[in-house]
Amino acid sequence: MRHFSAGRLIGILLILLPVVALFSLTVGTVSISWLEALGAIFGNASSAQIDTILFDIRLPRILLAIFVGAVLASTGAVMQGLFRNPLADPSLIGVSSGASVGASIMIVTAGGAIQGGALVGLSLVSIGAFVGGFLATLLVYRLATSGMGTSVTTMLLAGIAIGALAGALNSLLSYFSDNDMLRQISLWQMGNLSGASWLKVSIMGVVAVLLMSLFPRDSKALNALLLGESEARHLGINVQWVKRRLIALTALGVGVSVAVAGLVGFVGLIMPHIIRLMIGPDHRWLIPASGLAGAVLLVIADSLARVVVIPAELPTGILTAILGAPFFVILLLQQRKDV
Amino acid sequence: MTMLAKDISLHLSGFDLLRNISLEVEAGKVTAIVGPNGAGKSSLLKVLTGDIPASKGDVYLNSRLLNQWPLLEKAQMLAVLPQHTLLNFSFTADEVVGLGRIPHQTGIVKDQQIITEALELVDASYLQRRFYTQMSGGEKQRVQLARVLAQIWQSSTLGDQFLVLDEPTSAFDLSHQKLTLDIVRQLASKGVGVVMVVHDLNLAARCADNLVVIDGGVIAAHGSPEIVLTETLIDDVFNVKAIISEHPITKRPLVIT
Numbered sequence: 001m002r003h004f005s006a007g008r009l010i011g012i013l014l015i016l017l018p019v020v021a022l023f024s025l026t027v028g029t030v031s032i033s034w035l036e037a038l039g040a041i042f043g044n045a046s047s048a049q050i051d052t053i054l055f056d057i058r059l060p061r062i063l064l065a066i067f068v069g070a071v072l073a074s075t076g077a078v079m080q081g082l083f084r085n086p087l088a089d090p091s092l093i094g095v096s097s098g099a100s101v102g103a104s105i106m107i108v109t110a111g112g113a114i115q116g117g118a119l120v121g122l123s124l125v126s127i128g129a130f131v132g133g134f135l136a137t138l139l140v141y142r143l144a145t146s147g148m149g150t151s152v153t154t155m156l157l158a159g160i161a162i163g164a165l166a167g168a169l170n171s172l173l174s175y176f177s178d179n180d181m182l183r184q185i186s187l188w189q190m191g192n193l194s195g196a197s198w199l200k201v202s203i204m205g206v207v208a209v210l211l212m213s214l215f216p217r218d219s220k221a222l223n224a225l226l227l228g229e230s231e232a233r234h235l236g237i238n239v240q241w242v243k244r245r246l247i248a249l250t251a252l253g254v255g256v257s258v259a260v261a262g263l264v265g266f267v268g269l270i271m272p273h274i275i276r277l278m279i280g281p282d283h284r285w286l287i288p289a290s291g292l293a294g295a296v297l298l299v300i301a302d303s304l305a306r307v308v309v310i311p312a313e314l315p316t317g318i319l320t321a322i323l324g325a326p327f328f329v330i331l332l333l334q335q336r337k338d339v
Numbered sequence: 340m341t342m343l344a345k346d347i348s349l350h351l352s353g354f355d356l357l358r359n360i361s362l363e364v365e366a367g368k369v370t371a372i373v374g375p376n377g378a379g380k381s382s383l384l385k386v387l388t389g390d391i392p393a394s395k396g397d398v399y400l401n402s403r404l405l406n407q408w409p410l411l412e413k414a415q416m417l418a419v420l421p422q423h424t425l426l427n428f429s430f431t432a433d434e435v436v437g438l439g440r441i442p443h444q445t446g447i448v449k450d451q452q453i454i455t456e457a458l459e460l461v462d463a464s465y466l467q468r469r470f471y472t473q474m475s476g477g478e479k480q481r482v483q484l485a486r487v488l489a490q491i492w493q494s495s496t497l498g499d500q501f502l503v504l505d506e507p508t509s510a511f512d513l514s515h516q517k518l519t520l521d522i523v524r525q526l527a528s529k530g531v532g533v534v535m536v537v538h539d540l541n542l543a544a545r546c547a548d549n550l551v552v553i554d555g556g557v558i559a560a561h562g563s564p565e566i567v568l569t570e571t572l573i574d575d576v577f578n579v580k581a582i583i584s585e586h587p588i589t590k591r592p593l594v595i596t
Contacts, residue, residue, distance in 0.1 A: 223434075280430065
């Protein structure tokens with residue numbers, strides 16, 4: 001038996017998300033009370049300093065966490081459905097490994113220009129990451145597409161091959177970089193939301209809304225695809241179109257996420273998995289519930305990242321795995337007990 | 340109306356899998372395809388349902404080229420049950436059968452009613468809320484059968500409906516084999532054209548109006564079971580010495596080996 005009905009879980013997450021977001025506003029190097037935070041939101045901040053901290057630093061960061069978390073987890077659910085593999089994640093289509101090479105190239109070649117040399121408010125690293133991710137996905141997709149359509153098995157293998165190649169390129173770039181670059185590369189790969197700006201939030205927000213509004217029309221197709229591609233075709237699904245659309249949307253979503261927040265691992269792989277264990281594999285509920293849960297997880301992780309080593313900060317990506325992994329293990333143990 | 344294969348051939352990676360096959364599947368009739376392993380039975384079904392395009396020849400569904408039907412409309416007329424379905428996500432039986440309703444816009448209430456009835460028909464009501472991943476082989480096959488039945492549960496305004504089954508009874512015990520044949524006959528009497536690959540010649544003889552024998556990618560014989568099933572044919576095609584008798588009750592041919 002399933003432990004949760006889908007509607008109930010989504011309801012709980014919808015209540016939980018604003019609560020954790022508000023909580024997140026109150027934590028950090030400067031602690032602000034719930035009342036002060038609520039007051040500031042409704043337009044009467046107790047001081048200009050608090051106003052700045054809330055609206056210029058914390059709020060964009062929380063919104064970025066919500067959008068990135070939602071995009072990573074929902075695209076994870078989509079990829080697991082498309083590949084019919086509960087262990088697939090968005091990185092399988094090459095987007096993360098490509099992005100990571102793009103970012104490393106920028107860090108190593110552009111060096112000092114990164115801090116100052118911002119192009120329309122986005123760093124060169126972000127742009128490098130997005131372009132790298134886009135090119136890698138395109139390559140993986142091309143490799144797997146023939147006259148007969150796109151083979152997800154070939155795509156999986158091509159993704160692994162491109163991933164390995166990207167790993168090697170990354171190591172090569174790391175090998176030739178100095179200490180400062182090395183630190184930047186590794187920090188970037190851990191995933192970090194500290195660079196949040198309103199510009200990044202708006203771009204990420206548009207992408208998140210776009211994905212969340214387009215995914216529902218393909219949820220039934222994804223359900224049918226779990227049976228197999230030929231079975232889905234016999235149920236009236238244009239499989240090739242669905243694949244193309246979902247891969248493009250995932251590449252866009254993950255590409256932009258990685259560009260603004262680096263490689264935040266775990267959310268895309270485990271969050272849909274956890275939600276599926278709770279409410280089952282029906283994508284009509286799985287995708288929105290995963291998105292909400294990913295947002296909640298990333299907001300909590302980022303809040304903790306800001307306070308565990310005050311006055312310094314931890315990269316957010318470290319916290320997502322530390323928080324999510326034990327929860328996942330508990331769920332697995334519970335499943336085992338039920339069976 | 341019919342499902343019609345006109346002089347089709349299929350070459351894949353240098354092999355001739357099917358050669359010059361013409362086949363007409365009539366609505367309201369049951370057509371059984373038999374033949375030795377590797378004779379091309381599944382390939383024929385794949386060409387007939389549009390999974391693989393024929394190298395030569397055309398396939399028609401209700402007088403229109405199969406690949407010219409919009410996918411959704413085709414799905415409302417033609418349901419296909421493959422030999423194996425690899426589904427390793429924990430849908431409940433209810434949800435799997437519900438997938439068969441994807442091509443239709445009949446609403447949740449009607450769909451749920453059809454799902455319940457389809458599961459009841461295949462003797463799988465008790466599985467309704469169980470997880471597909473935890474069922475036995477025979478239970479899974481029954482749930483998949485219910486899924487394709489749900490897909491063509493109501494008649495379509497577009498044309499006659501067809502059901503294609505690839506070895507539907509392979510995992511079934513005696514009672515469920517019989518149940519499947521009863522369901523197939525019942526569908527035919529409602530006007531659905533059924534094509535199925537079966538291995539058991541007696542099962543085929545008992546329920547088919549037309550028997551098609553495939554051997555080495557060509558049709559070795561076709562017609563009513565009484566005409567097709569002869570001792571010479573079984574020797575030629577299967578290399579087995581058999582005696583053809585008559586079933587004492589159904590009066591259908593009975594193959595004794």
